[in-house]
Amino acid sequence: DAGITQSPRHKVTETGTPVTLRCHQTENHRYMYWYRQDPGHGLRLIHYSYGVKDTDKGEVSDGYSVSRSKTEDFLLTLESATSSQTSVYFCAITPRERGTDTQYFGPGTRLTVL
Amino acid sequence: GQQLNQSPQSMFIQEGEDVSMNCTSSSIFNTWLWYKQDPGEGPVLLIALYKAGELTSNGRLTAQFGITRKDSFLNISASIPSDVGIYFCAGQEVGTASKLTFGTGTRLQVTL
Numbered sequence: 001d002a003g004i005t006q007s008p009r010h011k012v013t014e015t016g017t018p019v020t021l022r023c024h025q026t027e028n029h030r031y032m033y034w035y036r037q038d039p040g041h042g043l044r045l046i047h048y049s050y051g052v053k054d055t056d057k058g059e060v061s062d063g064y065s066v067s068r069s070k071t072e073d074f075l076l077t078l079e080s081a082t083s084s085q086t087s088v089y090f091c092a093i094t095p096r097e098r099g100t101d102t103q104y105f106g107p108g109t110r111l112t113v114l
Numbered sequence: 115g116q117q118l119n120q121s122p123q124s125m126f127i128q129e130g131e132d133v134s135m136n137c138t139s140s141s142i143f144n145t146w147l148w149y150k151q152d153p154g155e156g157p158v159l160l161i162a163l164y165k166a167g168e169l170t171s172n173g174r175l176t177a178q179f180g181i182t183r184k185d186s187f188l189n190i191s192a193s194i195p196s197d198v199g200i201y202f203c204a205g206q207e208v209g210t211a212s213k214l215t216f217g218t219g220t221r222l223q224v225t226l
Contacts, residue, residue: 031212042118042216042218042219045213048213050212101144101162101164101206101214102147102159102162103147103159104159105156108155
């Protein structure tokens with residue numbers, strides 16, 4: 001257990017509305033990641049953070065923004081949700097002592113955009 | 115971006131059988147990881163490999179880091195019903211610090 005929680009765990013929203021997903025960790029890990037998981041695509045990186053206020057884009061970042069104002073929280077925002085953003089979203093961390101390779105995942109948020 | 119080729123995509127086996135699955139890439143990797151995901155949950159790390167040729171076990175699971183650094187293998191011995199799930203490989207490509215590439219998964223189903 002890497003001490004990761006995600007909220008909400010499930011959300012249904014309408015097209016065009018803003019949505020924010022939260023990832024919270026309790027063990028002071030430096031690296032945090034947001035992924036989406038879709039059938040046939042596996043896990044794809046949206047954005048990641050390597051410290052407070054330090055973030056970078058992943059391979060599928062269009063339509064998403066992130067913020068990290070505290071070490072323990074990494075927020076993913078869909079400014080104007082679209083049906084193509086219906087997915088399961090996972091947060092992950094890399095333990096500080098392990099460097100930048102091994103990642104541990106949270107329980108996920110299932111988002112449905114109608 | 116690169117994707118990892120994971121095979122087989124799915125497999126049905128009987129309880130007690132051994133299982134093998136593999137993952138290949140077109141690039142050289144520094145790290146290979148194997149995860150298992152149960153329905154409605156996040157992936158759980160099973161085995162991590164950091165050196166070419168490395169063979170690592172975790173209970174009935176054994177994984178190997180291919181000598182070419184472009185592939186990895188996962189074996190499950192004497193499968194049991196709780197082995198059901200989706201197994202993902204992931205790797206860190208040389209020159210891509212902080213990022214992993216994932217395979218599309220092998221769905222394992224075990225019959226009694």
